[in-house]
Amino acid sequence: MCELLAMSANVPTDIVFSFTGLAERGGVTGPHVDGWGITFYEGKGNRTFKDACPSSKSHIADLIKSYPIKSEIVVSHIRQANRGCVSLVNTHPFTRELWGRYWTYAHNGQLSDYKGKFTVSRFQPVGDTDSELAFCWILESVVNHFGEQEPENMQPVFDYIAKLADEIRELGVFNMLLSNGIDLMAYCTNNLCHITRRAPFGKATLIDTDVVIDFSQETTPNDVVTVIATRPLTNNENWVVLSPGDWKLFRKGELVLG
Amino acid sequence: MCELLAMSANVPTDIVFSFTGLAERGGVTGPHVDGWGITFYEGKGNRTFKDACPSSKSHIADLIKSYPIKSEIVVSHIRQANRGCVSLVNTHPFTRELWGRYWTYAHNGQLSDYKGKFTVSRFQPVGDTDSELAFCWILESVVNHFGEQEPENMQPVFDYIAKLADEIRELGVFNMLLSNGIDLMAYCTNNLCHITRRAPFGKATLIDTDVVIDFSQETTPNDVVTVIATRPLTNNENWVVLSPGDWKLFRKGELVLG
Incomplete structure (x- = not known):
């Protein structure tokens, strides 16, 4: 098992508060001691910080x-290895370029009997996880279906990816975060929830460590920020829990599909 | 203009000493104030740290x-923008997956009249630099020539890349670092040099800041470490200066081609 964390916002927003809660689960309040990673998009660019050390000690x-x-x-992941050895190459998020954008992906769960399913050649995994192979298969399937140029309307692309995710879910647990730098997709098998914060902002208290934040001090009235996580990170807000097979697409903090 | 730095070693080695010298050129002893990046390979995995801020203040x-x-x-780059705005998306090194390996690339120089030359579809640039476009064209040309599966013998691949680099050099200044996580290639147009350190190790003094290192305290007798840089980083060692059109391939610190 692993824990996922993601954010979609309409203004550049820092994720220090949420990441602080998540990082505690990497060896303090949770068993996820096999590395972690976080990808930040800034415009079309992104940067990923990764470590094979537990996030609580990194x-x-x-x-x-x-x-x-x-x-x-933001797309983030802390890992408890089930398939694949503990090493940097197997640490999420994974990134590939498609259609002149960086696509970033993280997976929580475990798949079985998947090797015959995921035939790839153009996008090949570098490590040996089921997760990365599934990501490569999704991108390869998308290119085979939509071609080499980015469609003007991306809605059919995410609808198609959701159908692929439905197929993957038949092989096990597949909670997924996926972003192309514009949209953020969350696909649920069993553990995924989200919250959208907007004015009037209030205070929030982290579950995993003794931190309280007053979002009204950190935001402007027009900010819209959605956070997605495996389990709620705060204990005084109403997180929306996704059902098996549910998926959501967020853009600039707002729900646009799902 | 930008500055390049790379390392190939036969044992995991830190590059703190060399990076400390390079980072000074990012706003203190050099004009390269438009961001920097560094990629570390650990086995097949890698991680890149990037910042659009000057390296001396980051x-x-x-x-x-x-x-x-x-x-x-290690592949590293500090940047003074000539083409492309200053932003994370235009910050080197750039990485793409090919044949189940991460290929990492950095370029120093400037190209002209290149847009008709670099036709790409499978590997598309995300930013708007000549550098990233040239990288995409190299990888696309390699796939078109060698196919979807990694050749057993990589020597013809690097020979072919050197021929592509010769073509790019006709468009301007093209000093390049390129690695697939096993081999490290350096291609020179006008500014590139390297040094291979091995036993008996001695002391080295950085040019750009007041730091001396005694490598004999930091190494074992079997270590072989090659450092490549735009200009020599130390003032008491013999750096080998490459000539226009020269290229070298290093593996585990040793020169294997060129």
Whole structure:
């Protein structure tokens, strides 16, 4: 099992508060001691911080907690290895370029009997996880279906990816985060929830460590910020829990599909 | 103009000493104030730290200088923008997956009249630099020539890439670093040099800041470490200066081609 965290916002927003809660699950309040990673989009560019060390003990995680990188889309993952050895190459999120955009993906869950299903050649996994192979298969299927140029309307692309995710879900647990730097998709098998924060902003209290934030001090009245997580990160807000097979698409913090 | 730095070593080695010298050129001893990036390979995996801030003022560069990440291959770049706005998306190194490996690339120089030359579809640039477009064209040409599966013998691949680089050099200045996580290629138009350090190790003094290192205290007798840079980083060692059109391939610190 692993824990996922993502954010979609209409203004560059830092994720220090949520990441602080998540990082505790990497070895303090949770068993996810096999590395972690986080991708920040800034415009079309992105950067990923990864470490094979537990997030609660990582120097790089300390940097993320202390240095507020502002981003419109974030995808993050902390890992407890089930398939694949513990190493940097198997640490999520994974990124590939497609249609002149960086696509970033993280997976929580475990798949079985998948090797015959995921035939790939153009997008090949570098590590040996079921997760990365499934990501490569999704992108390869998308290219085979839609061609080499980005469609003007992306809705059919995400509808198609959701159908692929339905197929993957037949092989096991497949909770997925996926972004192309504009849209953020969340697909649920069993554990995924989200919250959209907007004015009037209030206070929130982290479940995993003793931190309270007053979002009204950190935001402007027009900010819209959606956070997606495996389990709720705060104990005084109403998180929307997704059902098996549910998927959502967010853009600039707002729900646009699903 | 930009500055390049790379390392190939036969044991995981930290690059703190060399990066400390390079980072000074990002706003202190050099004019390269438009961001920087560094990619560390650890086995087949890699991780890239990037920042659009000058390396001499970057929190993340401070982390790299203080936290010795040990790696067998490093590719780094500090940037003074000539083409393309200053943003994360245009910050080197660039990475793409090919044949189940991460290929990482950085370029120093400037190209002209290149848009008709670099036709790409499978590998598309995300930013708007000549550098990234040239990288995409190299990979696309390699796939078109060698197919979807990695050749057993990689020597013809690097020979072919050198021929592509010769063509690119006709369009301007093209100093290039390229690695697939096993081999490290350096291609020179006008500014590139390297040094291979092995036993008996001695002391080295950085040119750009007041730091001396005694490599005999940091190494074992079997270590072989090659460093490649735009200009020599130390003032008491013999750096080998490449000539226009020269290229070298290093593996585990040793020169294997060129």
